[in-house]
Amino acid sequence: MDLTFSPRVNLVLGRNGEGKTNFLEAxxxxxxxxxxRGSKPDEMINFDKETLHVTLEVEEESGSVLTCEFGLDRSGxxxxxxxxxxxxxxxxxxxxxxxxxxNPDSIRLVRGAPQRxxxxxxxxxxxxxxxxxxHLTALQRVIRQKTGLLRDHKKGLASPPETxxxxxxxxxxxAVHAAEVCAGRQEYACLLTPYSxxxxxxxxxxxxxxxxxxxxxxxxxxxxxxxxxxxPFAKEGLAADIFQEIDYIMESEIQRGRPRIxxxxxxxxxxxxxxxxxxxxSQGEIRTATIALILARSDVLYQKRQIRPVLFFDDIFxxxxxxxxxxxxxxxxxxxxxxxxxxRADDIADWRPEEMKAWNVQGGGFTEADNxxxx
Amino acid sequence: MTVxxxxxxxxxxxxxxxxxxxxxRSLSRLPGLGRKSATRLALHLVGHDEAAxxxxxxxxxxxxxxxxxxxxxxxGAITExxxxxxxxxxRRDSTQICIVATPVDILPxxxxxxxxxxYFVLGGLLSPLDGVRAEDLPFHRLGVxxxxxxxxxxxxxxxxxxxxxxxxxxxxxxFADRDLQLTRLATGIPVGGALAYVDEVTLQRAxxxxxxx
Numbered sequence: 001m002d003l004t005f006s007p008r009v010n011l012v013l014g015r016n017g018e019g020k021t022n023f024l025e026a027x028x029x030x031x032x033x034x035x036x037r038g039s040k041p042d043e044m045i046n047f048d049k050e051t052l053h054v055t056l057e058v059e060e061e062s063g064s065v066l067t068c069e070f071g072l073d074r075s076g077x078x079x080x081x082x083x084x085x086x087x088x089x090x091x092x093x094x095x096x097x098x099x100x101x102x103n104p105d106s107i108r109l110v111r112g113a114p115q116r117x118x119x120x121x122x123x124x125x126x127x128x129x130x131x132x133x134x135h136l137t138a139l140q141r142v143i144r145q146k147t148g149l150l151r152d153h154k155k156g157l158a159s160p161p162e163t164x165x166x167x168x169x170x171x172x173x174x175a176v177h178a179a180e181v182c183a184g185r186q187e188y189a190c191l192l193t194p195y196s197x198x199x200x201x202x203x204x205x206x207x208x209x210x211x212x213x214x215x216x217x218x219x220x221x222x223x224x225x226x227x228x229x230x231x232p233f234a235k236e237g238l239a240a241d242i243f244q245e246i247d248y249i250m251e252s253e254i255q256r257g258r259p260r261i262x263x264x265x266x267x268x269x270x271x272x273x274x275x276x277x278x279x280x281x282s283q284g285e286i287r288t289a290t291i292a293l294i295l296a297r298s299d300v301l302y303q304k305r306q307i308r309p310v311l312f313f314d315d316i317f318x319x320x321x322x323x324x325x326x327x328x329x330x331x332x333x334x335x336x337x338x339x340x341x342x343x344r345a346d347d348i349a350d351w352r353p354e355e356m357k358a359w360n361v362q363g364g365g366f367t368e369a370d371n372x373x374x375x
Numbered sequence: 376m377t378v379x380x381x382x383x384x385x386x387x388x389x390x391x392x393x394x395x396x397x398x399x400r401s402l403s404r405l406p407g408l409g410r411k412s413a414t415r416l417a418l419h420l421v422g423h424d425e426a427a428x429x430x431x432x433x434x435x436x437x438x439x440x441x442x443x444x445x446x447x448x449x450x451g452a453i454t455e456x457x458x459x460x461x462x463x464x465x466r467r468d469s470t471q472i473c474i475v476a477t478p479v480d481i482l483p484x485x486x487x488x489x490x491x492x493x494y495f496v497l498g499g500l501l502s503p504l505d506g507v508r509a510e511d512l513p514f515h516r517l518g519v520x521x522x523x524x525x526x527x528x529x530x531x532x533x534x535x536x537x538x539x540x541x542x543x544x545x546x547x548x549x550f551a552d553r554d555l556q557l558t559r560l561a562t563g564i565p566v567g568g569a570l571a572y573v574d575e576v577t578l579q580r581a582x583x584x585x586x587x588x
Contacts, residue, residue, distance in 0.1 A: 130574075131575055138537050142541070145501075145502060145503050145537065146503075148503035149503040152503055152508065157508075159510070162509045162510055165509065165548055165549065166508065166509050166545060169541045169542075169544040169545040172544045173544060176540075
């Protein structure tokens with residue numbers, strides 16, 4: 001298959017189970033280095049084939065062309081190349097080709113577990129801040145090591161004085177990276193809020209304040225944030241404070257056999273005019289807030305790197321009312337390349353953007369639809 | 376005897392000689408060797424008629440190395456004589472000790488030749504996930520060594536990873552109450568490296584530890 005897409009809007013039409021999502025997944029795979037929905041290589045490769053190969057040529061706004069390739073085989077072997085350069089770590093892929101994926105499941109950003117919101121923040125910030133990403137990766141590694149140490153100890157595999165000294169060293173290393181991660185999360189939440197308010201206003205026409213606020217788990221981070229919750233805080237001395245706070249509860253961590261506090265337990269509040277949507281949001285409010293936040297993230301990225309992510313909408317227009325769906329279509333196609341997958345063509349019936357291409361998916365095959373999508 | 380063509384691949388993709396098959400398998404278990412390269416090496420080894428071919432040479436070399444090679448009981452370096460040449464040398468400064476993770480890490484220092492102190496090999500880094508805990512590393516022996524040699528400076532030359540950093544922090548904690556100067560190798564831009572290709576983290580470190588010029 002060799003396809004050339006519209007730089008603006010691409011409709012991917014087809015009945016359920018014909019391969020629309022699969023197709024979006026393949027494109028998104030190149031951006032993330034993994035499947036956005038956790039598919040295994042075996043599940044992504046055509047039943048009668050041994051390998052999978054996708055090459056994407058992306059023309060950037062600047063006019064330069066980025067070539068991304070990936071190959072996958074059934075045993076789990078994978079190969080990525082960007083502009084001919086082999087990519088070895090997934091971290092090196094972050095921020096090269098940036099995509100945003102919406103599907104009905106996306107509302108879990110607001111309603112789901114804190115992990116979703118941490119991931120949203122961490123990923124959004126990593127796209128333009130490689131130092132943050134390196135601290136985040138280190139932090140996650142330290143936490144795994146520390147968890148392993150505490151577990152070993154609980155199982156009686158280590159002598160107490162040794163464990164304490166070791167734990168102290170891991171906590172010190174943890175604090176160094178935690179300070180950077182916490183400060184980064186606060187900074188990102190502060191960056192995002194004005195944009196999320198703007199995108200929410202455009203989507204809904206109401207002037208309710210949509211805010212995204214960092215709720216750190218560590219007390220010393222909370223107290224730094226308290227002075228001005230809307231502003232980034234200073235990092236000076238934060239690592240030392242974090243170490244002190246974690247070191248103080250060492251005995252109880254040893255007793256429980258697992259880490260008890262730290263940035264791995266951070267959360268973010270999504271507030272609409274002061275109301276916590278995680279708890280009190282209606283289905284509709286949550287859906288609009290989710291979209292506003294994700295679009296705000298792409299605005300932040302644009303502000304930082306002058307990059308507009310490619311947007312993927314997988315079956316989401318059927319869940320929005322006409323007005324909001326229409327606003328979202330307008331907003332997204334103004335600046336972005338968009339892929340819309342839907343089974344019900346009438347969800348997008350009155351949408352006629354310029355430079356639109358429509359594709360029919362049937363049995364995994366792709367054909368370009370005639371000028372007019374088949375409504 | 377020429378080998379090419381003599382050992383046909385059997386139906387199962389294996390040699391008809393069980394002995395050769397065994398050789399290929401044990402070679403392919405070595406680090407960095409797949410079945411293909413193992414087969415090439417195996418055929419090379421057995422494909423000579425003379426009595427003292429490469430195979431005999433290899434067998435003798437492996438046997439001898441197995442018998443002779445040991446770790447220095449003082450620093451942990453790979454050596455035949457114990458203590459090793461570096462630990463024994465009068466010209467090395469015994470008040471300076473360089474802490475490395477593996478015996479291989481000594482080689483670049485020795486190749487460069489600027490370092491006149493001694494070494495101590497930890498044999499690993501703290502990493503509970505890999506089952507390496509403080510009691511698995513020779514910290515006690517290191518303590519004895521510091522005392523005995525009257526070490527004044529301990530240079531930490533461990534990997535720049537969370538495990539390396541944590542092990543360094545552990546050393547610092549362990550010997551905090553000794554009259555000992557602790558130093559760490561600097562991280563920064565490699566000599567001959569183009570600045571444009573330095574990764575962000577290395578660059579940040581290089582910037583952080585920049586010096587007056």
